[in-house]
Amino acid sequence: MVDAAQDQVNFVPPAEVEEVELYHPKSWITKYVFSQDAKVIAIQYSFTAIAIGLVALVLSWLMRLQLGFPETFSFIEAEDYYQFITMHGMIMVIYLLTALFLGGFGNYLIPLMLGARDMVFPYVNMLSYWVYLLAVLVLVASFFVPGGPTGAGWTLYPPQAILSGTPGSDGGIILMLVSLALFIVGFTMGGLNYVVTVLQARTRGMTLMRMPLTIWGIFMATVLALLAFPALFVGAVMMTLDRILGTSFFMPAIVQFGEQMEYGGGSPILFQHLFWFFGHPEVYIVALPAFGIVSDLISVHARRHIFGYRLMVWAIVIIGALSFIVWAHHMYVSGMNPWFGFFFATTTLIIAVPTAIKVYNWVLTLWRADIHLTLPMLFALAFIVAFVNGGITGLFLGNVVVDVPLSDTMFVVAHFHMVMGVAPILVIFGAIYHWYPKMTGRMLNVPMGHFHFWVTFLGSYAIFLPLHYLGFLGVPRRYYEMGDTSFIPDSAQDLNAFVSVIALVVGLAQLVFLFNIGWSMVKGKKSGPNPWRATTLEWQTPETPPGHGNFGEALPVVYRWAYAYGLPGAKEDFVPQNLPPDQVMAEGGEDLGAPAAQPAE
Amino acid sequence: MTQSTMTESGPTPSPSALSRPDGMTGFVADWGSDQRAFKNVPWGKAMMWIFLLSDTFIFSCFLLSYMTVRMSTTVPWPNPSEVFALSFGGEPIPLILIAIMTFILISSSGTMAMAVMFGYKRDRKTTAILMIVTALFGASFVGMQAFEWTKLIVDEGVRPWGNPMGAAQFGSTFFMITGFHGFHVSIGVIFLFIVARKVWRGDFDRAVPGFFTSRKGNYEIVEIMGLYWHFVDLVWVFIFAVFYLW
Numbered sequence A: 001m002v003d004a005a006q007d008q009v010n011f012v013p014p015a016e017v018e019e020v021e022l023y024h025p026k027s028w029i030t031k032y033v034f035s036q037d038a039k040v041i042a043i044q045y046s047f048t049a050i051a052i053g054l055v056a057l058v059l060s061w062l063m064r065l066q067l068g069f070p071e072t073f074s075f076i077e078a079e080d081y082y083q084f085i086t087m088h089g090m091i092m093v094i095y096l097l098t099a100l101f102l103g104g105f106g107n108y109l110i111p112l113m114l115g116a117r118d119m120v121f122p123y124v125n126m127l128s129y130w131v132y133l134l135a136v137l138v139l140v141a142s143f144f145v146p147g148g149p150t151g152a153g154w155t156l157y158p159p160q161a162i163l164s165g166t167p168g169s170d171g172g173i174i175l176m177l178v179s180l181a182l183f184i185v186g187f188t189m190g191g192l193n194y195v196v197t198v199l200q201a202r203t204r205g206m207t208l209m210r211m212p213l214t215i216w217g218i219f220m221a222t223v224l225a226l227l228a229f230p231a232l233f234v235g236a237v238m239m240t241l242d243r244i245l246g247t248s249f250f251m252p253a254i255v256q257f258g259e260q261m262e263y264g265g266g267s268p269i270l271f272q273h274l275f276w277f278f279g280h281p282e283v284y285i286v287a288l289p290a291f292g293i294v295s296d297l298i299s300v301h302a303r304r305h306i307f308g309y310r311l312m313v314w315a316i317v318i319i320g321a322l323s324f325i326v327w328a329h330h331m332y333v334s335g336m337n338p339w340f341g342f343f344f345a346t347t348t349l350i351i352a353v354p355t356a357i358k359v360y361n362w363v364l365t366l367w368r369a370d371i372h373l374t375l376p377m378l379f380a381l382a383f384i385v386a387f388v389n390g391g392i393t394g395l396f397l398g399n400v401v402v403d404v405p406l407s408d409t410m411f412v413v414a415h416f417h418m419v420m421g422v423a424p425i426l427v428i429f430g431a432i433y434h435w436y437p438k439m440t441g442r443m444l445n446v447p448m449g450h451f452h453f454w455v456t457f458l459g460s461y462a463i464f465l466p467l468h469y470l471g472f473l474g475v476p477r478r479y480y481e482m483g484d485t486s487f488i489p490d491s492a493q494d495l496n497a498f499v500s501v502i503a504l505v506v507g508l509a510q511l512v513f514l515f516n517i518g519w520s521m522v523k524g525k526k527s528g529p530n531p532w533r534a535t536t537l538e539w540q541t542p543e544t545p546p547g548h549g550n551f552g553e554a555l556p557v558v559y560r561w562a563y564a565y566g567l568p569g570a571k572e573d574f575v576p577q578n579l580p581p582d583q584v585m586a587e588g589g590e591d592l593g594a595p596a597a598q599p600a601e
Numbered sequence B: 001m002t003q004s005t006m007t008e009s010g011p012t013p014s015p016s017a018l019s020r021p022d023g024m025t026g027f028v029a030d031w032g033s034d035q036r037a038f039k040n041v042p043w044g045k046a047m048m049w050i051f052l053l054s055d056t057f058i059f060s061c062f063l064l065s066y067m068t069v070r071m072s073t074t075v076p077w078p079n080p081s082e083v084f085a086l087s088f089g090g091e092p093i094p095l096i097l098i099a100i101m102t103f104i105l106i107s108s109s110g111t112m113a114m115a116v117m118f119g120y121k122r123d124r125k126t127t128a129i130l131m132i133v134t135a136l137f138g139a140s141f142v143g144m145q146a147f148e149w150t151k152l153i154v155d156e157g158v159r160p161w162g163n164p165m166g167a168a169q170f171g172s173t174f175f176m177i178t179g180f181h182g183f184h185v186s187i188g189v190i191f192l193f194i195v196a197r198k199v200w201r202g203d204f205d206r207a208v209p210g211f212f213t214s215r216k217g218n219y220e221i222v223e224i225m226g227l228y229w230h231f232v233d234l235v236w237v238f239i240f241a242v243f244y245l246w
């Protein structure tokens, strides 16, 4: 019903807007440093995110060392451990994953995949990166202030976050909150660009229902971010005031070290609501781009159209909408009304439906497809496995009665690492192996890639599967040391040691990946413009890597969806989105009228 | 792919394909169509709308937080109509200053709307004057807010962390939320002046590229400015209602 007029055979509506003049850089500085070109901004975002992500990786090693071999490393005190945990969690979720998926992949892929020359407001887009960089620098600065970074846990729950017993309550917490506020400001500038570019700046013929799923995922995630970050922003502002001015937004009357404090009358639960109103959508801010990208990786490398495209789009939209009404499933143990618990458990379980649809569709796309086990495909397959694993433990935790005993145990740690740690990171790797040739003109080295893949994939399982079991035993989360307990058997410690060793190995394997990125830039095999023989527009650019303005003289015109693979009678097993219909069929092949058309559902 | 296929343009549209269907189907077809989801909405305007949506969430979170702490505190809440009264000749008049401030802000929305209209009529002078009037209204609003803050802080001893009249959260939420709103108004005033200057010089008639963005300006900017201004105004109505009338 949707495409009554637009999908008529061969018809592409005329251009509605004349082209906007691009900003042309005049010097090296405006070309590569203060660049307004989304592709350069994307690479700046990516490198910054990966650099700060490495810090978080090192922090995870330190934590694992402590957990695996307690009382061995004198330089890790309990206070340090809390600071490591907090910074690790916050960096991974916000400064690495959010920035890399939206700032990195969003900037690179949105204009290219939609046939636009750039984002709609390149100048604002540039500012977005610099504010993000500032946020990262403020965050890093908190490592160096007296008292060190905050150790409040990435959830930053008050009252403890700002009380003096918590490590980093001097300057660390303030810098953390300021950095978050800056991140949100910077992100908003970028996010507005991504949304408006998707809505208003697509090329001729690129209807909403012809957009690659990557774009759908990034688009919806950006919308979520624009609506969810405000809650965190407000929470951060109010907590900063509580900490600096002594207001009591989140602070109840409280006694510290035997002394009644000045605070009184605030609501700590209010912060939890604000935090999780942001925090749950945040999971999908990270997951939806991963969903979208993985759909495209699977389709390209299995040479088959994505199964149920329309359903996939709607699933993304519905998941996005539902993610705003489930937040309190993170607060089952906060003492809320059981009816609330009932409501939030129900909505949480409902999200599983569209999510499961997506998983089925990925699997059905693979069903009897021409699967090429390229590196991106390997990572995509690994993603499906990891995501299903994390999703299923999520179903457990969504139920109040199951969550209450498991809450704050290693089971939770295992669950969220599977679903929003391992799974999206695998997609990021897959995506880098997939798009690196477009960004540099060279392929990443395959043997190194295989090594990286197998160590990372099997290693992640070796790390996080045992944690599920430890969680069942009752090993608590955020504990510096287990000490002597009657309910945790000694063998749990052996398991912990094992996990720590693997974590180090997996971490080190990432160095191979980084080396590969640098090495292939110089020594990699030349890729040509379209090494994966993919249909989407970014592979059809006249130059590789794409030049300023992306598409040379004229913008591409889109005739079909992004999934025209393996059409009977076509010249090639893929039909690019912008290949005019009269050039699709092989010599002598019969003209099928509307070849490569998207099946109407 | 070769370059030639990139530059190929589509076949001329058949008339039947151009006519859009009516009703719900037409609505969906427009939305799903290529190039633009919102037909005839320029980029800047779309961006401002989406920004305002995001900003709405910020103000909503602020106001909901205010309501929550007002309920969570056990100390009685000060009576707003007494706190915000002004004395004229010994007679306290409740909420008089706020009434004036609200009136001014609403009037400024009127002048802004007129500026937009004259902008599209390419009446450079009138547009600029109306924008400056709007900005002056806005500036006087901020000025009165500063006066009110001074009165609360100096005369009544209200502080963000406490006050003599009752719950500490009264001062904290008041300063935070009106401060955040006043900040919005101030930003608006600054941009009104900047845009008014551009209108006055005729930048938009000659499509002069912007200093930072090097994007050619046009009168849509006046309308986008207007969207922002009306939004700030609308938010004030909510702040007014929940702060001063509750």
Ligand code: HEM
Residues within 6 Å of the ligand: A060, A061, A063, A064, A067, A085, A086, A088, A089, A090, A092, A093, A097, A152, A153, A154, A155, A413, A417, A420, A421, A422, A425, A463, A476, A477, A478, A479, A503, A506, A507
């Ligand atoms: C090699 C990979 C990783 C290892 C070995 C690792 C290890 C850890 C450890 C040991 C903890 C603390 C558990 C505790 O004592 O409670 C932790 C917490 C956490 N990690 Fe990871 N992690 C890894 C990757 C990631 C990634 C990719 C993410 C991104 C989502 C992530 C997000 C978090 C979060 C949000 C926390 C919770 C922090 C808190 O409790 O405040 N981690 N991780």
Ligand SMILES: [Cu+2]
Residues within 6 Å of the ligand: A279, A280, A283, A326, A327, A329, A330
């Ligand atoms: Cu959640």
